[in-house]
Amino acid sequence: MANIIGIDLGTTYSAVAKINNSGKPEIVKNAQGGNITPSVVEFTGKEKYSVGATAKKMSIVNAKNCVPSNPGDEAKRHMGSTEKIYEIFDEKHTPVSISALILKKLKEDFENENGAIDSAVVTVPANFANEAREATAEAAKLAGLNVENIINEPTAATFACSVLSSEELSGKYVIYDFGGGTFDCSIAEVQGQDIEILTSEGVQKLGGKDLDLALINLVAKRFKEETGKNLNSKFYSILKAEEDKKTLSDRASTLVSIQSPEGIADITITRDDFEEVISSLVLQAEMAVEVALDRLDLKPDQIT
Known part of the structure; x- marks a missing residue:
């Protein structure tokens, strides 16, 4: 069986999943035994860095050499920007290069236990602009990943729910994805494992x-x-x-x-x-859901 993985490159945490022998998606633990890896990079010198839990802990005492160095400055929030530069130890890093280091850590942890990755699917927020999607694909390429597809996070969540559900799903569903740094809402028509995303709405900097x-x-x-x-x-x-x-x-x-x-x-x-x-933050998310419902002329009681 080909080694095909799914990657959630998150604002604050990232994760890798694969299809197990039963045909179900499951999270693959990282080298530290955790299901999720903090999306934090700490630089300890030129071309020297660590990614994950240790970097997150060190961000308290060594913030100036970490990405993010402060809340709200996470690489994912700047994906697609050509202006954002992180300068550490006289080296310049971009949101793409930082994301590539995070993806490389995920890739290495997976391959150390499961063998070489054949291809990957990477998720992005539904409201990501084309520039941000292209930047994500570029980061994956820099990390040595063969990206099969870039799909929206709510779409991935809907697919996972339909596969993992003990009952066949049927109807219209709202996927409410309040992440670490972004908020997405999608409305999907689901019949078993046939899924159609009807609309998506979100707030790029809310989490x-x-x-x-x-x-x-x-x-x-x-x-x-x-x-x-x-x-x-x-x-x-x-x-x-x-x-x-x-x-x-x-x-x-x-x-x-x-x-x-x-x-x-x-x-x-x-x-x-x-x-x-x-x-006021919760209200922003609620308003996004209302916009998505209004776009389809749906009322809350029409959601399954």
């Missing part, structure tokens, strides 16, 4: 990272109210914000303890607090 930033801003505001000082981002990082965001999915509140030269504070953030500060 989990934006929720993390909203939480950081809320904590910084509370910190200043208690101490009168500005919060140094080193003492409440994007990684800690991501952890607290996940906690608020399971609990009604979380305690954020800050110990910094600027001051010490114990700040309680409730789920209601968090939902209030992200409400």
